[in-house]
Amino acid sequence: xxxxxxxxxxxxxxxxxxxxxxxxxxxxxxxxxxxxxxxxxxxxxxxxxxxxxxxxxxxxxxxxxxxxxxxxxxxxxxxxxxxxxxxxxxxxxxxxxxxxxxxxxxxxxxxxxxxxxxxxxxxxxxxxxxxxxxxxxxxxxxxxxxxxxxxxxxxxxxxxxxxxxxxxxxxxxxxxxxxxxxxxxxxxxxxxxxxxxxxxxxxxxxxxxxxxxxxxxxxxxxxxxxxxxxxxxxxxxxxxxxxxxxxxxxxxxxxxxxxxxxxxxxxxxxxxxxxxxxxxxxxxxxxxxxxxxxxxxxxxxxxxxxxxxxxxxxxxxxxx
Numbered sequence: 001x002x003x004x005x006x007x008x009x010x011x012x013x014x015x016x017x018x019x020x021x022x023x024x025x026x027x028x029x030x031x032x033x034x035x036x037x038x039x040x041x042x043x044x045x046x047x048x049x050x051x052x053x054x055x056x057x058x059x060x061x062x063x064x065x066x067x068x069x070x071x072x073x074x075x076x077x078x079x080x081x082x083x084x085x086x087x088x089x090x091x092x093x094x095x096x097x098x099x100x101x102x103x104x105x106x107x108x109x110x111x112x113x114x115x116x117x118x119x120x121x122x123x124x125x126x127x128x129x130x131x132x133x134x135x136x137x138x139x140x141x142x143x144x145x146x147x148x149x150x151x152x153x154x155x156x157x158x159x160x161x162x163x164x165x166x167x168x169x170x171x172x173x174x175x176x177x178x179x180x181x182x183x184x185x186x187x188x189x190x191x192x193x194x195x196x197x198x199x200x201x202x203x204x205x206x207x208x209x210x211x212x213x214x215x216x217x218x219x220x221x222x223x224x225x226x227x228x229x230x231x232x233x234x235x236x237x238x239x240x241x242x243x244x245x246x247x248x249x250x251x252x253x254x255x256x257x258x259x260x261x262x263x264x265x266x267x268x269x270x271x272x273x274x275x276x277x278x279x280x281x282x283x284x285x286x287x288x289x290x291x292x293x294x295x296x297x298x299x300x301x302x303x304x305x306x307x308x309x310x311x312x313x314x315x316x317x318x319x320x
Contacts, residue, residue, distance in 0.1 A: 007021060
Protein backbone atom coordinates (compact mmCIF):
# COMPACT_ATOMS: atom_id res chain seq x y z
CA UNK A 1 0.00 0.00 0.00
CA UNK A 2 1.38 3.41 -0.95
CA UNK A 3 -0.90 5.53 1.23
CA UNK A 4 -1.32 7.95 -1.66
CA UNK A 5 -4.81 9.10 -2.67
CA UNK A 6 -6.25 7.31 -5.69
CA UNK A 7 -6.58 9.58 -8.74
CA UNK A 8 -8.55 8.70 -11.86
CA UNK A 9 -7.09 10.40 -14.94
CA UNK A 10 -9.47 10.95 -17.87
CA UNK A 11 -7.71 11.97 -21.08
CA UNK A 12 -4.09 12.82 -21.66
CA UNK A 13 -1.74 14.75 -19.40
CA UNK A 14 1.67 16.23 -20.06
CA UNK A 15 4.90 14.60 -18.94
CA UNK A 16 5.44 17.47 -16.51
CA UNK A 17 2.01 16.86 -14.96
CA UNK A 18 2.47 13.10 -14.79
CA UNK A 19 5.82 13.42 -13.02
CA UNK A 20 4.21 15.54 -10.35
CA UNK A 21 1.04 13.48 -10.05
CA UNK A 22 2.92 10.20 -9.76
CA UNK A 23 4.77 11.55 -6.74
CA UNK A 24 1.54 12.48 -4.96
CA UNK A 25 -1.12 10.01 -6.14
CA UNK A 26 -1.80 6.44 -7.13
CA UNK A 27 -2.70 6.93 -10.78
CA UNK A 28 -5.47 5.09 -12.62
CA UNK A 29 -5.77 6.02 -16.31
CA UNK A 30 -9.35 5.42 -17.39
CA UNK A 31 -8.53 4.99 -21.08
CA UNK A 32 -6.02 2.24 -20.25
CA UNK A 33 -8.79 0.06 -18.82
CA UNK A 34 -10.02 -2.65 -21.23
CA UNK A 35 -13.18 -3.19 -19.15
CA UNK A 36 -14.41 0.03 -17.56
CA UNK A 37 -17.22 -1.63 -15.61
CA UNK A 38 -14.89 -4.23 -14.10
CA UNK A 39 -12.34 -1.55 -13.25
CA UNK A 40 -14.95 0.58 -11.49
CA UNK A 41 -16.28 -2.41 -9.57
CA UNK A 42 -12.79 -3.14 -8.33
CA UNK A 43 -11.46 0.38 -7.75
CA UNK A 44 -14.35 2.87 -7.90
CA UNK A 45 -14.77 3.09 -4.13
CA UNK A 46 -11.07 3.85 -3.62
CA UNK A 47 -10.94 6.81 -6.00
CA UNK A 48 -11.19 10.17 -4.26
CA UNK A 49 -9.99 12.46 -7.06
CA UNK A 50 -10.50 12.84 -10.79
CA UNK A 51 -8.36 14.77 -13.23
CA UNK A 52 -10.10 15.51 -16.52
CA UNK A 53 -10.42 18.24 -19.13
CA UNK A 54 -13.09 20.46 -20.63
CA UNK A 55 -13.70 18.14 -23.57
CA UNK A 56 -13.90 14.74 -21.84
CA UNK A 57 -15.47 16.07 -18.66
CA UNK A 58 -16.99 13.53 -16.26
CA UNK A 59 -20.01 11.51 -17.37
CA UNK A 60 -22.86 11.37 -14.82
CA UNK A 61 -22.73 7.57 -14.73
CA UNK A 62 -19.01 7.61 -14.07
CA UNK A 63 -19.40 10.16 -11.29
CA UNK A 64 -22.10 7.96 -9.74
CA UNK A 65 -19.70 4.99 -9.80
CA UNK A 66 -17.22 6.87 -7.58
CA UNK A 67 -18.96 6.97 -4.19
CA UNK A 68 -16.03 8.52 -2.31
CA UNK A 69 -15.07 11.14 -4.84
CA UNK A 70 -14.03 14.44 -3.25
CA UNK A 71 -12.55 16.56 -6.04
CA UNK A 72 -12.65 16.89 -9.82
CA UNK A 73 -9.80 18.98 -11.20
CA UNK A 74 -10.40 19.99 -14.81
CA UNK A 75 -7.71 21.14 -17.22
CA UNK A 76 -9.41 24.03 -19.02
CA UNK A 77 -11.68 26.95 -18.25
CA UNK A 78 -14.90 25.47 -19.70
CA UNK A 79 -16.56 22.78 -17.60
CA UNK A 80 -19.93 22.25 -19.28
CA UNK A 81 -19.05 18.54 -19.70
CA UNK A 82 -19.14 18.19 -15.89
CA UNK A 83 -22.36 18.47 -13.89
CA UNK A 84 -20.97 20.86 -11.31
CA UNK A 85 -24.34 21.29 -9.60
CA UNK A 86 -24.70 17.54 -9.07
CA UNK A 87 -21.12 17.43 -7.82
CA UNK A 88 -21.76 20.25 -5.36
CA UNK A 89 -24.88 18.46 -4.08
CA UNK A 90 -22.63 15.53 -3.20
CA UNK A 91 -20.00 17.76 -1.59
CA UNK A 92 -17.57 17.23 -4.46
CA UNK A 93 -15.55 20.29 -5.41
CA UNK A 94 -14.95 20.94 -9.11
CA UNK A 95 -12.05 23.15 -10.15
CA UNK A 96 -10.93 24.57 -13.49
CA UNK A 97 -8.14 26.76 -14.85
CA UNK A 98 -9.39 30.31 -15.49
CA UNK A 99 -7.24 33.43 -15.90
CA UNK A 100 -4.06 31.68 -17.03
CA UNK A 101 -5.45 31.41 -20.56
CA UNK A 102 -7.20 34.78 -20.81
CA UNK A 103 -4.50 36.49 -22.84
CA UNK A 104 -4.03 33.79 -25.45
CA UNK A 105 -7.74 33.27 -26.08
CA UNK A 106 -8.19 37.03 -26.39
CA UNK A 107 -5.27 37.16 -28.82
CA UNK A 108 -6.79 34.32 -30.85
CA UNK A 109 -10.13 36.13 -31.08
CA UNK A 110 -8.46 39.18 -32.60
CA UNK A 111 -6.25 37.03 -34.82
CA UNK A 112 -9.32 35.35 -36.30
CA UNK A 113 -11.10 38.64 -36.89
CA UNK A 114 -8.07 40.21 -38.54
CA UNK A 115 -7.42 37.13 -40.68
CA UNK A 116 -10.99 37.15 -42.00
CA UNK A 117 -11.23 40.89 -42.49
CA UNK A 118 -7.85 41.25 -44.21
CA UNK A 119 -8.20 37.91 -46.07
CA UNK A 120 -4.93 36.62 -44.69
CA UNK A 121 -5.43 32.97 -45.70
CA UNK A 122 -6.66 33.62 -49.28
CA UNK A 123 -3.87 36.13 -49.83
CA UNK A 124 -1.28 33.63 -48.62
CA UNK A 125 -2.68 31.13 -51.15
CA UNK A 126 -2.67 33.86 -53.84
CA UNK A 127 1.06 34.38 -53.40
CA UNK A 128 1.91 30.67 -53.15
CA UNK A 129 0.00 29.87 -56.35
CA UNK A 130 1.98 32.47 -58.29
CA UNK A 131 -1.14 34.52 -58.94
CA UNK A 132 0.38 37.79 -57.69
CA UNK A 133 2.97 37.67 -60.46
CA UNK A 134 0.56 36.33 -63.05
CA UNK A 135 -2.55 38.37 -62.26
CA UNK A 136 -1.35 41.42 -60.37
CA UNK A 137 -2.47 42.81 -57.05
CA UNK A 138 -5.10 41.04 -54.98
CA UNK A 139 -8.47 42.72 -54.31
CA UNK A 140 -8.79 45.26 -51.50
CA UNK A 141 -9.91 44.13 -48.05
CA UNK A 142 -11.76 45.62 -45.08
CA UNK A 143 -9.98 47.65 -42.39
CA UNK A 144 -10.13 46.55 -38.76
CA UNK A 145 -9.70 50.11 -37.53
CA UNK A 146 -12.56 52.01 -35.94
CA UNK A 147 -15.07 49.15 -36.01
CA UNK A 148 -17.94 48.43 -33.64
CA UNK A 149 -17.28 45.13 -31.91
CA UNK A 150 -19.98 43.30 -30.00
CA UNK A 151 -18.72 40.95 -27.30
CA UNK A 152 -21.03 38.12 -26.26
CA UNK A 153 -20.04 37.38 -22.68
CA UNK A 154 -18.01 40.06 -20.90
CA UNK A 155 -16.22 37.84 -18.39
CA UNK A 156 -12.49 37.70 -17.79
CA UNK A 157 -11.60 36.83 -21.39
CA UNK A 158 -14.22 39.18 -22.79
CA UNK A 159 -12.69 42.02 -20.81
CA UNK A 160 -9.20 41.06 -22.06
CA UNK A 161 -10.55 41.29 -25.62
CA UNK A 162 -12.11 44.68 -24.90
CA UNK A 163 -8.82 45.95 -23.45
CA UNK A 164 -7.02 45.06 -26.67
CA UNK A 165 -9.65 46.67 -28.87
CA UNK A 166 -8.76 50.13 -27.57
CA UNK A 167 -5.62 49.98 -29.72
CA UNK A 168 -7.82 49.75 -32.81
CA UNK A 169 -10.14 52.65 -31.93
CA UNK A 170 -12.98 50.18 -31.61
CA UNK A 171 -16.39 50.95 -30.19
CA UNK A 172 -17.02 48.09 -27.75
CA UNK A 173 -20.55 46.98 -26.95
CA UNK A 174 -21.58 43.84 -25.07
CA UNK A 175 -24.29 41.35 -24.19
CA UNK A 176 -24.30 39.21 -21.04
CA UNK A 177 -26.80 37.94 -18.50
CA UNK A 178 -26.54 41.20 -16.57
CA UNK A 179 -25.16 44.69 -17.11
CA UNK A 180 -21.72 45.30 -15.60
CA UNK A 181 -19.95 48.34 -14.24
CA UNK A 182 -17.89 48.94 -17.38
CA UNK A 183 -17.60 51.86 -19.82
CA UNK A 184 -19.28 49.97 -22.67
CA UNK A 185 -22.88 49.99 -23.82
CA UNK A 186 -24.90 47.02 -22.61
CA UNK A 187 -27.50 45.30 -24.81
CA UNK A 188 -30.10 43.06 -23.22
CA UNK A 189 -31.24 42.07 -26.73
CA UNK A 190 -28.54 40.13 -28.56
CA UNK A 191 -30.07 40.58 -32.01
CA UNK A 192 -30.18 44.33 -31.47
CA UNK A 193 -26.50 44.30 -30.56
CA UNK A 194 -25.63 42.18 -33.58
CA UNK A 195 -27.39 44.68 -35.84
CA UNK A 196 -25.19 47.45 -34.41
CA UNK A 197 -21.97 45.41 -34.70
CA UNK A 198 -19.42 45.07 -37.47
CA UNK A 199 -17.91 42.11 -35.65
CA UNK A 200 -19.48 39.76 -33.10
CA UNK A 201 -17.07 37.90 -30.81
CA UNK A 202 -18.45 34.98 -28.77
CA UNK A 203 -16.71 34.23 -25.49
CA UNK A 204 -19.64 33.11 -23.34
CA UNK A 205 -19.60 29.80 -21.42
CA UNK A 206 -21.09 26.72 -23.04
CA UNK A 207 -23.86 24.54 -21.67
CA UNK A 208 -27.62 24.23 -22.00
CA UNK A 209 -28.20 27.89 -21.10
CA UNK A 210 -26.25 29.20 -24.10
CA UNK A 211 -26.92 26.47 -26.66
CA UNK A 212 -27.55 28.10 -30.06
CA UNK A 213 -27.53 31.54 -28.47
CA UNK A 214 -26.19 32.71 -31.83
CA UNK A 215 -29.11 31.62 -33.99
CA UNK A 216 -30.43 32.57 -37.41
CA UNK A 217 -31.95 35.81 -36.13
CA UNK A 218 -28.69 36.97 -34.58
CA UNK A 219 -26.70 35.97 -37.67
CA UNK A 220 -29.12 37.78 -39.96
CA UNK A 221 -28.91 40.86 -37.74
CA UNK A 222 -25.11 40.82 -38.05
CA UNK A 223 -25.61 40.84 -41.80
CA UNK A 224 -23.74 40.43 -45.08
CA UNK A 225 -20.88 42.74 -44.07
CA UNK A 226 -20.58 41.32 -40.55
CA UNK A 227 -18.00 38.90 -39.19
CA UNK A 228 -18.69 36.29 -36.51
CA UNK A 229 -15.82 35.07 -34.32
CA UNK A 230 -16.33 32.14 -31.95
CA UNK A 231 -13.68 31.29 -29.34
CA UNK A 232 -16.13 30.02 -26.73
CA UNK A 233 -17.89 26.69 -27.34
CA UNK A 234 -19.20 25.29 -30.59
CA UNK A 235 -22.62 24.74 -29.01
CA UNK A 236 -23.11 28.51 -28.62
CA UNK A 237 -23.59 28.91 -32.39
CA UNK A 238 -26.29 27.21 -34.44
CA UNK A 239 -23.80 25.72 -36.87
CA UNK A 240 -26.35 24.74 -39.52
CA UNK A 241 -27.75 28.28 -39.52
CA UNK A 242 -24.23 29.68 -39.75
CA UNK A 243 -23.30 27.51 -42.72
CA UNK A 244 -26.52 28.40 -44.52
CA UNK A 245 -26.02 32.12 -43.92
CA UNK A 246 -22.48 31.96 -45.29
CA UNK A 247 -23.66 30.01 -48.34
CA UNK A 248 -26.44 32.54 -48.97
CA UNK A 249 -24.21 35.57 -48.48
CA UNK A 250 -26.28 36.71 -45.50
CA UNK A 251 -23.12 36.78 -43.34
CA UNK A 252 -19.87 38.39 -44.41
CA UNK A 253 -17.43 35.95 -42.84
CA UNK A 254 -16.50 33.88 -39.80
CA UNK A 255 -13.45 33.04 -37.72
CA UNK A 256 -14.04 29.78 -35.86
CA UNK A 257 -11.89 28.06 -33.26
CA UNK A 258 -14.66 25.78 -31.95
CA UNK A 259 -17.38 23.59 -33.45
CA UNK A 260 -20.48 21.72 -32.36
CA UNK A 261 -19.15 18.19 -32.92
CA UNK A 262 -15.39 18.51 -32.57
CA UNK A 263 -13.26 17.37 -34.27
CA UNK A 264 -15.92 17.11 -37.01
CA UNK A 265 -16.24 20.35 -38.96
CA UNK A 266 -18.94 20.96 -41.59
CA UNK A 267 -17.36 20.19 -44.96
CA UNK A 268 -19.26 23.10 -46.49
CA UNK A 269 -16.91 25.48 -44.69
CA UNK A 270 -13.74 24.08 -46.28
CA UNK A 271 -14.14 25.81 -49.61
CA UNK A 272 -15.15 29.22 -48.23
CA UNK A 273 -12.44 31.84 -48.51
CA UNK A 274 -14.27 34.20 -46.14
CA UNK A 275 -13.93 31.70 -43.27
CA UNK A 276 -10.86 30.98 -41.14
CA UNK A 277 -10.87 27.66 -39.26
CA UNK A 278 -8.76 26.66 -36.27
CA UNK A 279 -8.72 23.28 -34.44
CA UNK A 280 -9.75 24.58 -30.98
CA UNK A 281 -6.33 26.06 -30.22
CA UNK A 282 -7.34 29.35 -28.62
CA UNK A 283 -5.12 28.78 -25.58
CA UNK A 284 -2.71 26.31 -27.18
CA UNK A 285 0.69 27.82 -26.51
CA UNK A 286 3.48 26.11 -24.61
CA UNK A 287 3.38 28.80 -21.96
CA UNK A 288 -0.36 28.73 -21.38
CA UNK A 289 -0.67 24.96 -21.39
CA UNK A 290 2.13 24.65 -18.83
CA UNK A 291 0.38 27.17 -16.59
CA UNK A 292 -2.92 25.29 -17.02
CA UNK A 293 -1.28 21.98 -16.15
CA UNK A 294 0.41 23.46 -13.09
CA UNK A 295 -2.88 24.93 -11.83
CA UNK A 296 -4.73 21.65 -12.45
CA UNK A 297 -2.18 19.88 -10.25
CA UNK A 298 -2.07 22.71 -7.70
CA UNK A 299 -5.80 22.39 -7.10
CA UNK A 300 -5.44 18.68 -6.39
CA UNK A 301 -2.40 19.11 -4.16
CA UNK A 302 -3.95 21.89 -2.11
CA UNK A 303 -7.20 19.98 -1.61
CA UNK A 304 -5.41 16.99 -0.13
CA UNK A 305 -3.14 19.25 1.89
CA UNK A 306 -5.70 21.50 3.59
CA UNK A 307 -9.16 20.91 2.08
CA UNK A 308 -9.21 24.10 0.00
CA UNK A 309 -8.74 24.82 -3.69
CA UNK A 310 -7.43 27.74 -5.71
CA UNK A 311 -9.94 28.00 -8.54
CA UNK A 312 -13.23 26.24 -7.76
CA UNK A 313 -16.04 26.72 -10.27
CA UNK A 314 -18.83 29.04 -9.02
CA UNK A 315 -21.16 26.16 -8.13
CA UNK A 316 -18.56 24.77 -5.71
CA UNK A 317 -17.14 27.84 -4.00
CA UNK A 318 -18.75 27.01 -0.66
CA UNK A 319 -17.23 23.54 -0.44
CA UNK A 320 -14.14 23.07 1.69
